Amino acid sequence: MPDDQPYSRPPIIEAVVDLTVTPPLTNKELEQVRIQFKEEYRAIEELRSFKVTVGPKSVASEPALAGYKMNAANGCDVMLLQKNKIVTSRLAPYPGWDRFFSKAKNNFDGFVKRVGRREVIRIGIKTVNRIDIPMRQIEGQRISEFLRLSVFVPDAFARRVKNHALSIVFSHPDHPVDIIVNSSTLNQVLIGHASFSLDIDVVMASGIPLHYDQMWDAIASLRSVKDEVFEQCITDRVRELIR
Amino acid sequence: MTMPEYITPSASEASCLAHPLFKVLITTQAKSDITQSSGVSSSNSPIVAAASIAPVSSGAQSGLARSMLGTSDLIRDRASRSLPENKSLSEKTFDALVNLKVLTAQYAAHLAPAEQKRLFESLDFMLDPDDWHEEDELPKPASFLDFMKWSIYSQWFNWTSLGLSEEGLFLVAWRTDSISLDASFLGNGTVRWVSRTQMDSGVDVIAGNVALTSFAQYVSFLFRPRETDDEAN
Numbered sequence: 053m054p055d056d057q058p059y060s061r062p063p064i065i066e067a068v069v070d071l072t073v074t075p076p077l078t079n080k081e082l083e084q085v086r087i088q089f090k091e092e093y094r095a096i097e098e099l100r101s102f103k104v105t106v107g108p109k110s111v112a113s114e115p116a117l118a119g120y121k122m123n124a125a126n127g128c129d130v131m132l133l134q135k136n137k138i139v140t141s142r143l144a145p146y147p148g149w150d151r152f153f154s155k156a157k158n159n160f161d162g163f164v165k166r167v168g169r170r171e172v173i174r175i176g177i178k179t180v181n182r183i184d185i186p187m188r189q190i191e192g193q194r195i196s197e198f199l200r201l202s203v204f205v206p207d208a209f210a211r212r213v214k215n216h217a218l219s220i221v222f223s224h225p226d227h228p229v230d231i232i233v234n235s236s237t238l239n240q241v242l243i244g245h246a247s248f249s250l251d252i253d254v255v256m257a258s259g260i261p262l263h264y265d266q267m268w269d270a271i272a273s274l275r276s277v278k279d280e281v282f283e284q285c286i287t288d289r290v291r292e293l294i295r
Numbered sequence: 296m297t298m299p300e301y302i303t304p305s306a307s308e309a310s311c312l313a314h315p316l317f318k319v320l321i322t323t324q325a326k327s328d329i330t331q332s333s334g335v336s337s338s339n340s341p342i343v344a345a346a347s348i349a350p351v352s353s354g355a356q357s358g359l360a361r362s363m364l365g366t367s368d369l370i371r372d373r374a375s376r377s378l379p380e381n382k383s384l385s386e387k388t389f390d391a392l393v394n395l396k397v398l399t400a401q402y403a404a405h406l407a408p409a410e411q412k413r414l415f416e417s418l419d420f421m422l423d424p425d426d427w428h429e430e431d432e433l434p435k436p437a438s439f440l441d442f443m444k445w446s447i448y449s450q451w452f453n454w455t456s457l458g459l460s461e462e463g464l465f466l467v468a469w470r471t472d473s474i475s476l477d478a479s480f481l482g483n484g485t486v487r488w489v490s491r492t493q494m495d496s497g498v499d500v501i502a503g504n505v506a507l508t509s510f511a512q513y514v515s516f517l518f519r520p521r522e523t524d525d526e527a528n
Contacts, residue, residue: 061404095393125389126415127396144403145411184404241401243448243508294404 059294063181063250064146068139069156069271070176076135079117081167085133086120088166089159093122093131131159138163149275157268164264172267174257177274181250181282182238183290190246198290199235199248227277230255233285252281385424391433392422398436398443405447417457432463437482439465441507445480449511451518474517478510486510490517 077085090096101118104111119134132139140156164170185198194210195202203218217236224231232253241247254274261267382390395418403411422434442465446452458466460479469476478488488510489502505513 063404095390123393127393143400243444
């Protein structure tokens with residue numbers, strides 16, 4: 053268990069640092085970045101954008117390079133490159149914030165080294181969590197026994213909810229960010245379990261420092277925000293399951 | 296072109312972008328009877344381009360539900376994606392290996408680090424490009440997912456070896472001094488298996504084709520502590 057991880061079975065399935073930059077990359081620059089990282093992320097998929105026009109008599113499509121999705125050999129580290137984005141993603145097992153943060157920073161440093169300075173106009177920190185609950189513990193229970201944010205359901209049906217889906221956007225009282233929380237019931241991932249997703253996006257779209265060191269300080273400060281939101285959204289019953 | 300309501304400006308774009316069904320924009324201009332759509336797809340799968348329009352035009356998913364398809368749409372997508380035909384055999388094998396490791400991420404919270412390490416080492420060995428031939432069938436992700444689900448459900452991680460059938464199904468073997476068990480995970484929630492147990496009177500051979508949960512019960516029964524084991528201990 054990483055030093056900075058309080059749970060032995062953290063429910064994080066994916067952690068993401070998503071940086072939107074301007075001006076966008078050219079195709080040539082996109083290719084240069086791909087080459088820069090191809091040894092580290094060897095499984096590469098090309099992403100194409102396409103525009104399809106359906107007319108009365110014909111259908112035309114115009115494909116174009118949109119970016120690359122690049123997987124490391126460990127299957128856990130992923131980089132997504134687009135003309136206006138560099139995304140560092142880590143699939144489970146989550147190595148802890150410090151290592152993940154370093155990875156994202158190193159990727160961005162390599163990106164800038166290759167294509168030159170870009171202004172970051174949006175920062176997104178996302179954690180995708182899946183909470184698996186044994187059926188015997190959840191049958192006949194209210195969702196609020198596990199999640200502290202849920203759809204209000206009248207008492208007559210509250211213990212009979214089969215599926216739920218919700219999305220909430222709110223601002224943070226102390227940080228200049230928006231927080232987007234999505235949760236829904238997932239199809240059976242494990243035998244004998246019910247699973248909920250709990251996706252937390254922390255988005256900074258204004259006031260981003262131009263100086264990169266300060267920008268990474270700002271990103272580092274968002275860690276406490278995502279952790280706070282997660283802790284606020286789960287109950288002790290979930291903590292028992294992942295501890 | 297107007298932005299459809301289901302595109303939410305959130306960080307979820309990041310993982311969504313990896314999902315070819317996700318980044319589809321479509322508008323309909325009723326007056327001119329012209330429909331335009333655009334989006335992002337993986338070039339590796341020609342199926343994707345056609346498929347990517349379908350969910351949007353069906354209007355089946357609201358913006359809310361769509362924005363919730365997080366992560367692991369990337370991961371789930373992996374389970375059904377076909378591998379590109381224009382890659383070398385070595386690249387295809389490597390992609391298949393990474394694909395299985397990506398799928399494992401769904402279950403990482405339920406796997407001890409040592410188990411995952413052992414599993415990955417076996418996958419690395421199994422999918423060694425140097426030992427792979429063009430006619431070999433790459434592993435079926437659905438079969439692997441069944442194996443993972445079953446392992447976590449049964450908590451029976453002490454397999455002896457992993458392999459692949461000619462159809463790309465996962466073959467799992469267990470061996471003890473007196474018992475051998477071979478199972479093929481069919482990728483449809485069932486397992487085909489055969490066991491051989493050395494008895495005083497000879498070898499009992501039993502075979503079956505059962506659901507994952509039933510197979511867990513059988514394995515637990517087959518490898519139960521026996522009186523002779525107790526005496527030996």
